[in-house]
Amino acid sequence: FVPANKISPAEPPASTTTAQAPSTFVLLKKASVTTAAATSGPATTTALLAKKKKKVAAAASSKIQVKMLKHVEGTGHLGEVVRVTPAFFNNKLRPSGAAEKISDEAVAAEQKEKDEKRRQVLEAATDVQSKVTDMEISLTMKAGPEGHLFGSVGHKTILKELQSKFPKGALGKKVKISSIKDEEGNEISGDVKDLGTYTARIELLKDVEAKFTVTISKA
Structure with missing residues (x-):
């Protein structure tokens, strides 16, 4: 018989501590991965979209303005003003006489001339x-x-x-x-x-x- 005050408190089984430790670590690791994905995901997507837009804008700004002298399928109709890459203009459109470069001032002048012609035609029709x-x-x-x-x-x-x-x-x-x-x-x-x-x-x-x-x- 052992007196009650001599009995040592029961120690927790070693296996309990050992079994819980890996479980806690796994949960913490998953939480860390989830947090990282939630934090970096949208930022990465936004950065990629911004980069793509920048490339598109750069490509558009590198194009030149030309006036079509002939109809070219997929490019433009006769008399139409379009934007194309310098390489396409120099290698195909200019050698074939299908287009010529045109400035913003020339485009504005042509539009003004067209508007005046329409006004005269409308005036004549109204008179008749x-x-x-x-x-x-x-x-x-x-x-x-x-x-x-x-x-x-x-x-x-x-x-x-x-x-x-x-x-x-x-x-x-x-x-x-x-x-x-x-x-x-x-x-x-x-x-x-x-x-x-x-x-x-x-x-x-x-x-x-x-x-x-x-x-x-x-x-």
Whole structure:
């Protein structure tokens, strides 16, 4: 029998301390790796993106501005201003006469000239529009008792008669009749085949139209 005050406290089993140590180390190592990845990951990605953007910007700044003198598939159309590498210009575009260098000042001057030309064309079309509107064109055709024409009146015939009222070329080369309607407002598909009064509409420019009256009487 051993007195209670003589009994030594039980020592923890050696295996317990030994088993826990590696587990704690592994957890700490994983936490360290996770923290490092979380810290360095976004920074590394941002740095790579910045580097890539810098390369793209450098490549763009090294290109030169040229005006296309011919259509080159994948590069540009005739008259278009594009940017290409000096090597591509010197090795392909210039030797083939497909492009020439052009300055910003020259581009601005060409644009100004185009704008002025558009303004003049629009002004001329608007002037013709005011003169054509409410104008009356008279044509005579042979017809039967019920008013059916012996033949027909096409757009070209009406347009030719309208052009005769103006100086040569005043209506422009691209003018065309966009529609013809009868007195009841029904659109005529194709040529006019009956006597009567019609409303024709011409397209002078994309957004400039004018309408006039066409009267077809019996000859």
